[in-house]
Amino acid sequence: MAGQVRRRAAPGQASSHRERTYAYLTLLPALLIVAGFTVYPLVYSVYLSLHREILTDPLNHPFTGLTNYAQVLGSYYLVSSTLSTIIFAALAVPAVLAFGLAVALLLNQSFAGSAFLRVVILLPWAMPAVISGIVWRWIFNGDYGVLNNLLSSLGIIHQYIPWLSTPATARAGLVVAQVWREGPLAAIFLLAALQTIPRELYSAAKVDGGGGWSAFRHVTLPMLRPTLSIVLIYETIVAVVTFDLVYVMTGGGPGDATSLISWYAYTEVFKFVNLGHGAALAFLIAAALVVVILIYLRALRSEELY
Amino acid sequence: MSDLDVLVNALNAGRVSRREFVSRGIALGLSTTVLGSVLAACAQTAQKSGGPVDLTFVTWSYGIDTIKSNIAKFEAQNPNTTVAFQDFSWLNYHDTMVTRFVGKTPTDLAYSSDHWLQEWAAAGWLAPLEDHFSQVRSYRADYFPYVTSGMTYNGKVYGIPYYADTWAFLYNADHLQRAGLSGPPATWDELTEQAKTIKSKGIANYPVILLFAQDDPGSIEVWTSMVFSRTDGHLFDSSFHPVFNQPGSAAAKTIDWISGSLRDTKILDPASLQSQEIPVVKGMESGAHTFTILETYNQAELNNPGVNKLAGNFKMAPMPGETQGTVGYVRFYAATGQLINRGADAVGAAGKFLEYFGGKTGDQFSPVVKRWAVENGLGFGWKSLWNDAEVKTAFNKWGDSAMLQKNQELARAKDGLTKFYPSWDVFSRTELQKAYLGQVSTQDALKAMADKWNELQKA
Known part of the structure; x- marks a missing residue:
């Protein structure tokens, strides 16, 4: 009997084996692409971070263990660029969220041209970051910038201000450019979330005597919380890894005022041609981001809203 | 004869450029890996046969129209040599070139600067010109001292001035x-x-x-x-x-x-x-x-x-x-290690290019050297060029x-x-x-x- 069962099962097992093989084979191209473009670079970066990899010394790549990590962690520039990044993120992320929310609330109203505005508002986000950077560098130029011209013609300033030549105004300029570039995306996310909030909740709030601010605080904001969390995490990641605006607008200056951590990693690789330091820095940045995101997720754990 | 054979013959005969070969090969459904191997094999054949040579020349973005016109004149005088020209911003030139060298992007001749010579030469990205182009040694005596210093690494001259x-x-x-x-x-x-x-x-x-x-x-x-x-x-x-x-x-x-x-x-x-x-x-x-x-x-x-x-x-x-x-300071024409590895034909073509763009025969300066000085007011590294009435x-x-x-x-x-x-x-x-x-x-x-x-x- 048992033998019969085994004999009967054999064709089924063969078929199941063929199916498994077929499944693996069909997955293989995708797996190879993922391995080629993600796993290999990642593994190679780990290798780089554990070796002395200075491009100008191409024949000397000894294994150095965690030396690159230790050197990077002990560097003054890690401290300075981390501080600059924290200041930048602390200013830019809330500003992007506030801008996005304000625009979303505005576009959620029906008025003439609102449909057109919903499309136009995305333009700064769709523009390549390098172009945005060039535009803002020109706007903030100390000698012939549009901002100085505008403020001067309005009588607000009597002497042109070299916005990108002093640390405080250069940092502020970078934040403004970041808000201009990232704000529209946040606005579109939040607008989409606003449009899913049931109207009945506002009607109920009105019946209970809740007006504009009260409805915003007790209905809109709680209902937006999951989307706000996503936007907050996304914008924090974007702020921490911001590189292109720095590259085009300030080159990390004046001094090291706008040398964000991603700029520091870039200079280690391309200016100091030290791939080992650059790879170690990249892993440290990624690790720090994971910690920040975990903190966010824990702090903003949302109640069951939907 | 297959389509690939026809294409390879055309490449060897100089009827199609390397770039055209790749685009036509892709159109035939061939992979870039296959095309790359064929190109490498053809390059070796070309070296043996003294066939046409393609040179890749990289500069920073200044006077692009003048450079293109100089290249056109050079190609007209040297019909066996084709120059592929690329330019990048001066502000990012160092980083761009480091990336090119590390990624082994084909680069035969390039602008360089005294800023970067030591770094690039130590890494083997540039080749000492005087080892491959004998005329370079004779130029040395006519350079201002800062020009020679700026183009010398380990006692060897690595460049011919583009301007100084x-x-x-x-x-x-x-x-x-x-x-x-x-x-x-x-x-x-x-x-x-x-x-x-x-x-x-x-x-x-x-x-x-x-x-x-x-x-x-x-x-x-x-x-x-x-x-x-x-x-x-x-x-x-x-x-x-x-x-x-x-x-x-x-x-x-x-x-x-x-x-x-x-x-x-x-x-x-x-x-x-x-x-x-x-x-x-x-x-x-x-x-x-x-x-x-x-x-x-x-x-x-x-x-x-x-x-x-x-x-x-x-x-x-x-x-x-x-x-x-x-x-x-001196900004100069430099030859890469890649160029030298390509063999005698490529090196020979590059020698003619360097001579045309920055050289001197007897008392006669190349037309390009004088053109930059007269038309653009670019300084030059040659002491004796000050004797030229037109330049003065x-x-x-x-x-x-x-x-x-x-x-x-x-x-x-x-x-x-x-x-x-x-x-x-x-x-x-x-x-x-x-x-x-x-x-x-x-x-x-x-x-x-x-x-x-x-x-x-x-x-």
């Missing part, structure tokens, strides 16, 4: 006249006094503008020129040990002068810290500033009546300071050839040209800006620069 210029002190003579000043300043203190007078008379709010943008490689050359102009204006001793960090050094005095001009006397435009070459030139052209330090060829632009209504007012003077020294006349239209020549004789190559100079340069630009802004003291900035130098030297 000096940093020069330029001023608006009309401003000086209106301020009642009899002539340009001879010292930095005198410059301060003159600028204060000009400022107080409302002629220029910020009489001085300097090229100090952190992302412009020229910024370290301006600063170094200011150091060279002072007594004991050296950054390193003969063993490459820093001397700039000693108290009271020329470097310290220079930083103090800049910082004071920026924050105390306010004669230096704060926008200098974000000003690259073009904004400085535009600032001078607009009449907003009186004094600057620029590459000498910019005087041609400033005094060009076609683009500037203040043309004719911009004069050159020796660098203020006791020695009047300045930085002389061209320079005298916008400047003073005697003054230009004197500046070249006073010029020195930058101190500390080593394989780690580019890294130290980038690091130092940040420290210098922090000192100018008063974020750190002069001595702390110089100490950080010296520490970085020692760290790089040990590594």
Whole structure:
């Protein structure tokens, strides 16, 4: 009997084996692409971070263990660029969220041209970051910038201000450019979330005597919380890894005022041609981001809203 | 005969270029890997057969139309050689080239600079020209000393000058006249006094503008020129040990002068810290500033009546300071290690290219050398080119050839040209800006620069 069962099962097992093989084979191209473009670079970066990899010394790549990590962690520039990044993120992320929310609330109203505005508002986000950077560098130029011209013609300033030549105004300029570039995306996310909030909740709030601010605080904001969390995490990641605006607008200056951590990693690789330091820095940045995101997720754990 | 065979035969016969071969191969459904292998095999065949040669030539983005026209003329004279030309921004040129070299992107000939020679040669990315192009040795005697220094690594010459210029002190003579000043300043203190007078008379709010943008490689050359102009204006001793960090050094005095001009006397435009070459030139052209330090060829632009209504007012003077020294630099044509590995035909074609673009036969300079000098006012590395009447006349239209020549004789190559100079340069630009802004003291900035130098030297 048992033998019969085994004999009967054999064709089924063969078929199941063929199916498994077929499944693996069909997955293989995708797996190879993922391995080629993600796993290999990642593994190679780990290798780089554990070796002395200075491009100008191409024949000397000894294994150095965690030396690159230790050197990077002990560097003054890690401290300075981390501080600059924290200041930048602390200013830019809330500003992007506030801008996005304000625009979303505005576009959620029906008025003439609102449909057109919903499309136009995305333009700064769709523009390549390098172009945005060039535009803002020109706007903030100390000698012939549009901002100085505008403020001067309005009588607000009597002497042109070299916005990108002093640390405080250069940092502020970078934040403004970041808000201009990232704000529209946040606005579109939040607008989409606003449009899913049931109207009945506002009607109920009105019946209970809740007006504009009260409805915003007790209905809109709680209902937006999951989307706000996503936007907050996304914008924090974007702020921490911001590189292109720095590259085009300030080159990390004046001094090291706008040398964000991603700029520091870039200079280690391309200016100091030290791939080992650059790879170690990249892993440290990624690790720090994971910690920040975990903190966010824990702090903003949302109640069951939907 | 298969389609691939037909295509390979066409490539070997020179009827299609390498680029066309790849596009037609892809159209036939062949992978780039297969095409790459075929191209490599064909390249070896071509080397044996003395067939057509493709050269890839990379430059920074200046005078692109002139370069293209020079290439067209060269190709017409050398029908077996095709030159693929690519250009990249000067501001990102170092990083772009490092990426190309590391990624083994085909590059045969390229512009390089004394900034980067040691780094690129030490990595094997550039080849010593004198080992492969015998004519280079004979050129040496006719170069200004700073030109030879800037193109030499481990005793061998790696380049033929594309242009060789000096940093020069330029001023608006009309401003000086209106301020009642009899002539340009001879010292930095005198410059301060003159600028204060000009400022107080409302002629220029910020009489001085300097090229100090952190992302412009020229910024370290301006600063170094200011150091060279002072007594004991050296950054390193003969063993490459820093001397700039000693108290009271020329470097310290220079930083103090800049910082004071920026924050105390306010004669230096704060926008200098974000000003690259073009904004400085535009600032001078607009009449907003009186004094600057620029590459000498910019005087041609400033005094060009076609683009500037203040043309004719911009004069050159020796660098203020006791020695009047300045930085002389050389940007040059270099050959890559990749070129040499391609074999005799490619090297031979490159030799003709270098000769056409930067060489000299007997007393006859190549047409390209003279063209850059006459049409663009670019400085040159050859002493004897000053004997050319056409060149002298061209320079005298916008400047003073005697003054230009004197500046070249006073010029020195930058101190500390080593394989780690580019890294130290980038690091130092940040420290210098922090000192100018008063974020750190002069001595702390110089100490950080010296520490970085020692760290790089040990590594």
